[in-house]
Amino acid sequence: MEKFVPFESRMVVMPIDNIDTDQVIPARFLKKTDRVGWGELLFNDWRYEADGAPKPDFVLNQDWAKECKVLLAGDNFGCGSSREHAPWALTQYGFRAILSTSFADIFKSNSLKNSLLPIVVSPETHKKLLSMPEGTVKVDLASRTLTLPDGSTAEFPVDSFSQQCMLEGVDELGFILKHSTEIAAYEVHRDSTLNTLDAA
Incomplete structure (x- = not known):
């Protein structure tokens, strides 16, 4: 996972409430088995005509949008069914942060x-x-601070474990593996058998 470092970016503005994961990445594409090529499918039904031609007026088809790392969305972004493909599509397009009043x-x-x-x-x-x-x-994850275009700042919440993993560029398994020496030392000294029936 890529380390999350402070960055500055123009926003792609999509102020639509209740954008669900099927709009982010339609379910018919979920039969793909690899983790590449999802950025091209992001917002597919809004972004392309029935014949696959890009809709010239859709924001993600503008040249300037392809350099943006921030999406400004409406309320309740990412509702609907659970699928990791949604963040895959968003990050592979180039987004690193989504701004919304709720997720x-x-x-x-x-x-x-x-x-x-x-x-x-x-x-x-x-x-x-x-x-x-x-x-x-x-966007500065370390300080949990968003600086607006007018120079004002807003703090945002994020749980400390997720923050640490993103700053270090590791997923949950990577975090565990970083402590493999301590885990191995614990395993050496713990009882070889564990009585799971003993409540004491």
Whole structure:
């Protein structure tokens, strides 16, 4: 997993409430078995015509959008069914952070495990961001701070374990493996058999 470092980026603004995971990545594509090529399928039904031609007026088809690392969405982003393919598609397009007033819990969890930062902002901050659609924001995970285009800042919540993993660029298994020496030392000294029936 790529280490999450502070960055600055223009936002792609998609102020639609209740964008679900089937809109992010339609279910018919989930039969793909590898983890590559998902960025091309992001928002497929909004992004392409029936014949596969890009819709010229859709925001992700604009040249400038391809350089953006931040998506500004509406409320309740990522609702619907659980699928890791949604953060895969978003990160493979190039996004590193999503801004919204709320996220579906499972999408939020899947995102944090795939180095995509879901940033919850207040309705007031969200409104301010929408008023500066061509502005640039700064994201600093270490300080849990979002800097708005006007220079004001907003702190955002993130659990400390996910924060540590993203900053170090490791997933949950990678975090465990980093402690393999301590685990091995514990295994040497613990009882060779464990009585699981003993409540004492």
